Amino acid sequence: MERPLPDLYADAVGEQRELLWRRLERVWAAANAGDRPALRDLAEEILDQIKRADDLTIGNFEPHIGDILTELDAVYDVGFPASRPDDITDILTTPWPSARRKARLAAYLGVDVRHRLQLDELAERAVAAADVRLLRLLVLSPLGTLRRETVAQVLNALHQSDAVDTLYDAMDDAVVERAFANDPYLGKAIAGPPPLPCADAVRDHVDELTWRLVNASPSTGWDALPKAPAPRGLRFVQVALSWQGDRHVSDHLGVADLTDAERAALLDLLRDLPDEDRRRAFDWRLRAGDADALLPLFGLEGATSLFHLIQAMPSDEVVRQDRAAFLAAIEEAGEDAAGRLLRLVPNELASAVTGSNRAQVLKRVKNNALQGLAAFGMLPLAPDETVLDRYLVLRESAKKGLKLGPNRRHSHAAAVSVALDHLAQVAGFPDASRLEWDCEARIATGTTTEARVGDYSIALRFEGAEPVMTVSRAGKALKSVPSAVRTDPAYKELRESQKLLQDQARRMRTGLLERLVATSAPLVPDELTRLLSLPVGAAMLPGLLWQDEAGAIGLLDQVDTSGPVTAVHPFDLHERRELDDWQAEIARRRLTQPVKQVFRELYYVTPEEREAGDVSHRFAGRTVDGKVAGQLLAGRGWFTHGEYDSYQATRAAGGDLIAALRCDFRGFFGMGEVHVGEIRFLTGGRRAPGRYGAPTGSGGAPIPLVDVPPVAFSEVMRDLDLIVSVAGTEQTPSTPNQFDDPIP
Template identity: 55%
Template sequence: MVDVPGMYADAVREERDALWLLVDEAGGLAKAGDLAGLRDLANRVRRRLATGDSIERTGGHLGGNMADISAALDDVYDEAFPVRNPDDPAEVLDGPWPTARRAAMLASAVDRVGWRKPPLEPLAERAIADDDVRLLRLLVLTPLGRAGRETVVRILDALHVAGALDVEVIEKAFADDAYLGRAIGGGSPAEGATTSASAGSAVASASACCAPVVRDYFDALAWRLTSPAEPDWDELPEVLVPRGLRFVLRALDRPHDRRMAQRFGPAELTDDERSALVDHLRDRTAEQRRYAFELRLPAGDAEVLLPVLGLPGAEPLLRLVLATAATEAGRQDRADILAAARRAGDDGARRLLGLCPSEVISAALGWNRAAVEKRVKRNALSGIAAFGLLPLADGETVLDRHLALREVAGRGPKLGPNRRHSHAAAVAVALDHLAQVAGLPDADRLEWDCEARVVTETPGDWHIGDYTVGVRLADADPVLTVSRAGRALKSVPAAVRTDPRYAHAREHQERLRDQARRMRGGMIERLVATGGTLNPDELHRLRRLPAGQAMLPALIWQDRTGTVGLLDQIDLDGPVTAAHPFLLYERRLLAHWQAEIVRLLIQQPVKQAFRELYLLTPAERDTVDVSRRFAGHTVDGRVAGQLLSGRGWSTHDRYDAYQATRPVTAGLTAALACELHGYFGGGDVVVGELRFLAAGSAVPLAEVPPVAFSEVIRDLDLVVSAAGAEPHG
């Protein structure tokens, strides 16, 4: 034996001895000319190998010690099932044991010489095109070669159309691939229903044409295998969902069988069967009714059981519970939740949420405040979203909650590159929820109102002995001042530092400073980067903030008449648009405004007039829908990932179609292909091709909005320059 650890040596010897007995039996069957017996024995050998080579039995060391046994079996089966015409693929495939000789013939037939398990796709295409039923059956039944899941389903479809799909073929197909149901489809739990069972029960939404026959087979097999007291689950194919009330009742009668609940609880029912289930439950115990409700949650029709649970009127609330479970931190409508809870009644709502808990709905009703606050501290996304929906506690203001969420948002940049995106999205949802609690139309209005309150709640001057202390706003920068007899002091005296009001003033100073940072890095940057527009009311609200009053006049705008200028030079009675440098370039005003910004000594809060501008190159026009501007540059993956993440990109692993993506406009995504080791941060990354995708398809670069194109290229230029731009190769 070769390389067998001592702990497995005895088990490998025992398995080899048992297999040699089967080889001897094969020799006897061959001498007797019993071909049917040889076919059955081949299946027995495969089953023995599967169990004997398991980790539990031999640690997987049997397969490496099978050369002599395989050679002996090859000799027996090659002699008993000779191939007289190697050019006939059906004859090559029609053998019960995958001998080396047959494998070589098959490899030659599909132009894969040297492959031990060559692909069967070329033969499948030929058989489907020719309606060759014999070859189609053999492609499934043969132990030779390999066929992909989609190919097997196409073969089954072709046999079904030909009226030649039988149990033997279906059984072999599922024996080779227990998850074949993913491609066959035909029945699944209702969309939006989520429990632990749903993951194992979901199937493809589109059904193959062979699905009805396959599902008849599956239903019969499922019923037969689970009839004994000890069901044989290992023989039951995965994924597919059985049909019929009998399966639900079997699961209901075996409440301690977890797999029975997962596989049979969500069985597909007709409307009549649902009514029959309700009638059946009327005479059952309350515990059995609750269990039936749990069984039907993955199927999406559990609401029909609410009346027998004593929960009439709770249907809308249950729908909301199931809908909220579909997303980890999705936006919810507070008014809908409150209305559904009122219809269910306080007791009914509590009982329903006891049956199927929902963190966010319980939060909207104010029933889980302590648990939600604890999960927010752990940065749980659904907890953050739920935090926004909690009713205001006694003494708590909207501003208090808003500032608390800003503190949560501040933890995001410390998380991983992709996690920080989902964290920021959860905070955005929480702010939207808080706007609903505050009775405001949206999160933007909440933002403006809270930012205005930060300013209005700044404490005024107070006096400590001879000293006057206050917070002054120098443009957007808050400055804490201490004066004595009208003269500003350069340092803060101890008498002031120890006064409790001094710490309060410093806190408000920091809030105003944070406001300026948020406006500069958030709204102002976004306005310029997208060429965003403000209506008069929005502009008025922003200019009421010290940061807005300082920053907005330093930007270049275009009004509704097309006039370009500073705020005091344009019409403010209509919407105004922040001028992206592309707009200035297109209007031949870019050089003029660059000179004006310098002449007027204006310090812009973000890059605008001197913002890097990237236009489509002739090479990119020639390649139509792909940019190779940075292809071949090698960058430090860790640094590149951080830079991309900070600019709204999500990074993916090497197996995704694209390794970095960013939404740029509604329905349009920038997608960058890269060569990397596993993931960003795992080493160097070679930048590849850039495309813009709409509905999954590449859009011609000439059709990409120029502002969006420029900003994406600007991101990548920064990454290549800051993360180390060395040409690859």
């Protein structure tokens, strides 16, 4: 049943229907004359009009032209009859996707005609068979659909055919133009990386198509142009400078690829043009990546080094920058030229090196802006500011970042880490680690731990891993704090000290010790000494088990600390058959370990997982609350991805290994329920560009579970067990743990 037509689009639909009726009359005339070429051209015109009219009316055109489509179907079914239902080339040889022809294609494919008629399998077979006629038809026919990557492979196969048979142009203008008319961004799949062998040949066709379209009358709109790859040649930039139509078109032409000679010619051309045209051209060449060639237009030849440093900075990622390199480039350019360049090419971090944007950076830090945090670390210290002051601001920002969304908290933490590195450069420390230990030591040594208020004594001491404050009178500890003490400034100062030490203890526990145990990471003597110099370190480190260079395992006072010591993972204790003994010893001593170590959950590969090879279904089928699960995953270093990615949650698992979890959900992770799927470990996986080291949702090649380092396997499974246990929305049986499948 035809859906109601909103009044807003009634006039537009009426006008477009009238145009379509006129084209239908021409179709009948061409059919009566037996003019097949005219019928093909008209079919393209009509399909293009329907698409544009449907876009214009937000999908309200095609539902109201059923009567016209029925007549068109009848004409084209007669003009291009399909007589062989078992011959795919006969089915595809039509310029019009009539209902009858669609039904025949659906029958050939063995699918319901109401479903998408996907032709990718046909294309793969045609590529393998080098069937040039079918390959061309798959692109030219209006029937069915092909994925972008498949069309790219089809064009590549046609290009390879041209290399063999030079008498027949298989990949001609018609095929390339139709391919790009169907998908203006097709060039992205062809350009790679790595680029397909046909890339240059396709660009030749696309350049000529683009040139023809921009010189057509009336002028071409943005929708008609291929969007990728960029055109090649100075002629396109010249057209952009004089373009009076859609600005999207001039912006696309302005970034055309140029040779060195063309860049020099463009510089000469722009010298005689108004400043507005120079700025437009400069902006285009910024996007093209060669704007340095135009710096002489603005008297900035001496600022080339600073410009290159700015351009080398990724726009969507916070990464460490070398302050000394920026200072040298600013000095080379001169203060005036550096300022003019930064007005031409604004850059928050480069401006922060000079301190010229301090007010803006401070405001951005308050709003948790990632680039603002990195710039904050790079600001010169103000006259009334100490290194510790800024360190504490960054630590406070890191604390706030824990309350952000699952993925945002990772990017925020990465930005704080970069800011600390920048602050280390400003303060003259060799690295951020040295800055951190120095500031943490200042916090500890500068913290008041004792005070007297009249007859009362107040003391701040560590009990285990926590700073605890006690109030006593005449040597007797009080159970509550008297009001006279609570209102005294000395007590309030100690409370602030307690909060500082509590934050320090939290950072030590969750940021360092948990990582050391989870990864069996070592500490060299210098690092260990620095940690033990802190009250929180002296309170926590002796409660863990360590292994020294000789292989001896024990508490800190039982191993040789003159060399590196490694936080012991319970897997190693289990392998040495010492886990039970150490569990008993820790219990006997009544030690409270700062993080789970000897009583840490262990997970091994089960017989079913060994048989499955590279995939585990241990937690598959569980349903969890997406919001809770996302927060828990984020707290353990996981990144979540979209529902259409290959994997919906990933995290680094050591080396180039990535743990990759599949899930099913609607919308995004955290929007509602999430159905947990299988888990794999990928090696050779990429890190997503511009996403702060986040493993991608695609990853690399899966490896057999038995080849995954046991500690990495156990820690990943521990994460997931926690997720399904805490965030689960249904009762589930217990998961295999350390006692279900011990390693022989």
